[in-house]
Amino acid sequence: xxxxxxxxxxxxxxxxxxxxxxxxxxxxxxxxxxxxxxxxxxxxxxxxxxxxxxxxxxxxxxxxxxxxxxxxxxxxxxxxxxxxxxxxxxxxxxxxxxxxxxxxxxxxxxxxxxxxxxxxxxxxxxxxxxxxxxxxxxxxxxxxxxxxxxxxxxxxxxxxxxxxxxxxxxxxxxxxxxxxxxxxxxxxxxxxxxxxxxxxxxxxxx
Ligand SMILES: C[S@@+](CC[C@H](N)C(=O)[O-])C[C@H]1O[C@@H](n2cnc3c(N)ncnc32)[C@H](O)[C@@H]1O
Numbered sequence: 001x002x003x004x005x006x007x008x009x010x011x012x013x014x015x016x017x018x019x020x021x022x023x024x025x026x027x028x029x030x031x032x033x034x035x036x037x038x039x040x041x042x043x044x045x046x047x048x049x050x051x052x053x054x055x056x057x058x059x060x061x062x063x064x065x066x067x068x069x070x071x072x073x074x075x076x077x078x079x080x081x082x083x084x085x086x087x088x089x090x091x092x093x094x095x096x097x098x099x100x101x102x103x104x105x106x107x108x109x110x111x112x113x114x115x116x117x118x119x120x121x122x123x124x125x126x127x128x129x130x131x132x133x134x135x136x137x138x139x140x141x142x143x144x145x146x147x148x149x150x151x152x153x154x155x156x157x158x159x160x161x162x163x164x165x166x167x168x169x170x171x172x173x174x175x176x177x178x179x180x181x182x183x184x185x186x187x188x189x190x191x192x193x194x195x196x197x198x199x200x201x202x203x204x205x206x
Pocket of ligand 1: 044
């Protein structure tokens with residue numbers, strides 16, 4: 001997957017800085033009591049979120065992605081984040097290895113089968129009562145038109161399979177259409193980016 005996100009990896013952080021930085025800060029705030037927890041960012045991309053956590057004293061950080069180009073960027077800088085090149089749908093981690101799993105802007109671009117596999121894997125590698133923090137788009141009656149238009153424009157630029165999956169995600173009702181309430185209880189949901197992004201915190205159930 002070196003080619004996937006090949007060019008995008010180089011421009012991802014600067015291009016999306018203004019849109020993503022307030023979201024990264026909000027995630028930091030949500031996780032502030034987890035400084036000592038083992039945290040895995042599944043589909044971490046450039047590792048931008050974990051780098052912010054690392055700068056703020058978080059200690060046990062793991063970053064996983066399939067794209068070598070994204071991971072090349074993630075490895076840069078002065079940090080002690082553990083970087084893993086693996087498939088988020090079938091990782092090599094032990095059952096219950098993590099206290100927190102982050103999934104940020106990863107699910108909307110996946111087909112339904114992969115979405116379900118990644119959520120199942122997050123459930124497996126989280127300990128009981130572990131925290132799943134999902135950052136992704138949301139389209140409902142509260143979503144403002146500006147937010148809808150901005151998200152759709154960005155995803156249309158990504159094009160191809162990503163855009164087709166994004167449209168399916170949007171039409172099917174987003175996260176609530178495939179995150180099983182019996183396995184993950186929603187405990188908090190925040191809106192960001194003109195209400196088109198949700199930061200959803202789930203508690204893992206057995
Ligand atoms: C839109 S980017 C989001 C990156 C980052 N989480 C963020 O918030 O900016 C989606 C990422 O998911 C990664 N990805 C896609 N499918 C994956 C898979 N099966 N396993 C691991 N990473 C995957 C891509 O390589 C890409 O880096």
